[in-house]
Amino acid sequence: MTMLSSVAERLYWMGRYLERAEDSARLVAAYNHLIMDIPRAAELGWDVLVRILDAEPVFYQQYRVGNEQNVLRFLMAEQDSCASIPFAVRWARENVRTTRDVLPEETWEQINELYLYVSDAAEKSVGRRNRQAFLEEVISRCQRVNGMLSSSLPRDHAHRFLRLGHLLERSDMTTRLMDVGTGEILGRAGTHDATDPLIWTSLLQALSSFGAYRRMIGPLVEAQEVVGFVFQEPLLPRSVAFCLAEIRAELKPLKNHERAMRILNRGRRKLGKLQTEQMSREALHAYIDEFQALLADLHDAITASWFHPDTP
Amino acid sequence: MNESWKSYPSGSFFDELITPQGQPRAAARGVVRLLQKLPGHEMAERRAAAELAIQEMGISFTVYNEAGNIDRAWPFDIIPRVISARQWQAVSDGLRQRSLALNHFIQDIYNQQKILADGVVPADIVLESSNFKPQCMGMSPRFGVWAHICGSDLVRDGDGRFRVLEDNLRVPSGVSYMLENREITKRVLPELFENYSILPVDDYPSQLYQTLASLSPRERRRPCIVVLTPGIFNSAYFEHAYLAQGMGAELVEGRDLMVADDNCVYMRTVDGPVRVDVIYRRIDEDFMDPEAFRPESLLGVAGLMRAWKAGNVAIANAPGSGVADDKVIYAFVPEMIRYYLKQKPLLASVPTWLCMREKDREHVLKNLDQLVVKPANESGGYGIMVGPHSSAAVRRKFARLIEENPRNYVAQPTLALSTAPTYIDDAVEPRHLDLRPFILQGRDTWVTPGGLTRVALTRGSLVVNSSQGGGSKDTWIVEGKA
Structure with missing residues (x-):
């Protein structure tokens, strides 16, 4: 069974948006915890979240101050801001709406329920009291869709392109998150000794990988260990190495995969060269920048090879 | 009996479930008794459960207005x-007969035109109709x-x-709503199904698949079938997706297809171009091929007609089928049945x-307040005047329209349409x-058991179209006594 290019493209975006909704919810939830733990003097701002998502220009068109209320409204309740959870959910749904015929029957019902839940609850959940419950509900509903898909979607093109979108988005979000740890995004100078472990721990939590870290590396949370773990651990499903290996497996059986494969292999080599021991924060930040550019190239290659091929 | 049924009036129209004496009809006895209890x-x-199910199943239709x-x-x-x-068996036989005659007619019109030569149907009303497509002359699907x-x-x-x-x-x-209506009833009134033998409707997609597959120009175990939709903004998009999924067919838009130099149709896929055998067309033929019809x-x-005429792809319904879908032609269907099938209309x-x-025109103009006037060539209940419910101004407007373009109007008596009990408010x-x-209709002919019942939710209204305030009901064909 082959697949229409246009359908493959929508599935790819459905994978991306669903992952983005979940990851954004994780990010906000983890940050929410972190902010309560951090000493006041450290003064972490909520606007960090906007910066992680590269959404500063859009944000400051709408809001003057990057305070808790504004940032969370922007990320959790704004229907039309491209960085918000409702936006990601809406577009995941829109893409399912137009690919219902290749997905298991429950997909539409589940994603539609997720959409109805978010439309109804988002506005009420910006305040601290309902916030956590909302984020957890979004995460668990996204997981439900993913679980249902992974247990019933045949491993054909539909699965492949969904998975490509999902993995690419996940790599992108993971590298963005790690950039928080480099301090560049935090915009703070000087020492970080007191708050660093808290920040790295919350990053691991946002990646739902804290437990795995403790078991596989140990109880002490240290910057270099975390970076190595999150980028290079082949067994960790949210690590960059894991995502790239999976992307590779999905690309392999596709016709016309040379261009995407080349970029992917470049990424894998780059990953192998990462030496966390002597790396400065600045160097790590630069490395992450380059890596994100590579992921953008990979996205372009996928788009050009399978979604908008030249008319033969 | 619960309150909501107490004041149910009987006798003014034919009621589907209740006799003029206020008793349930035989086939409906079980349903009525249970609901009354x-x-x-x-x-x-x-009702709330049904509304929730509809929302969750995402059953929707799109309405256009100025706001989008x-x-x-x-x-x-x-x-x-x-x-x-x-009772249904007789209706079903009649429908089969009608569909057969209509297809004979279309085939005849685009080939020998015997029925016109024999003067059974006036040639000018067929050949001057905008639904007659000269591009289709000489084709023999x-x-x-033609009308599958x-x-x-x-x-x-x-x-x-x-x-x-x-x-039509x-x-x-509307067929997807017929299927979903049954699903909803099963969810919200499951006990009704206990004592009934209700003919199932859910094999429609496989029947449609078989019909379409029988049209394939290539002999293949699984021909490549696509559903061609105008896209997400079409009011019936939900149905297009639903049927594609039910048949395991690809749901495509025009830009997913192309006609190559070999006059075959291909769809653009991640594996490169793949040849298409059958197109279930859900876009109007005028928009189907800019090369043959509307260039804009x-x-x-582009090139779809070429591919079809070369016999390289089947299109359902075939372009040109609309020639028999015209309210003037409608008046001649009983004649067609006698002419082509040598049978009496059932x-x-x-x-x-x-x-x-x-x-006829004189009669119509004199009796506008009694009649239903319809444009010959519209669908969706648009442009209709229901005489007894109309104002003098509207009647004057229609009189003018008829005088200006008599070919485009037909009139029928205002029927005392049947009613059925419908749950409104409480x-x-x-x-x-x-x-x-x-x-x-393909190699074989098949009729749905029942169909889509549309109901005018406004009291006294005769307009059932969903775009104009209509609703729907599950339709049961029941065997034996309940």
């Missing part, structure tokens, strides 16, 4: 309409069948007799005055309804 609050709860497109939930009435299998999917609208008159009101041969829609159409596929139709005929009230069964 439900406490009033439970009726409301079941709105997705509306599908309005559904929980009380099913019940018809006995014996497989089995001589036909949705005929039936009504029951004051005596309860089924009559055909019109035949272009791109009839962006929805279509199903009654509605007496129709053709404004193009001088005598009471059960009679509402008018119609029925759209679907007839499939």
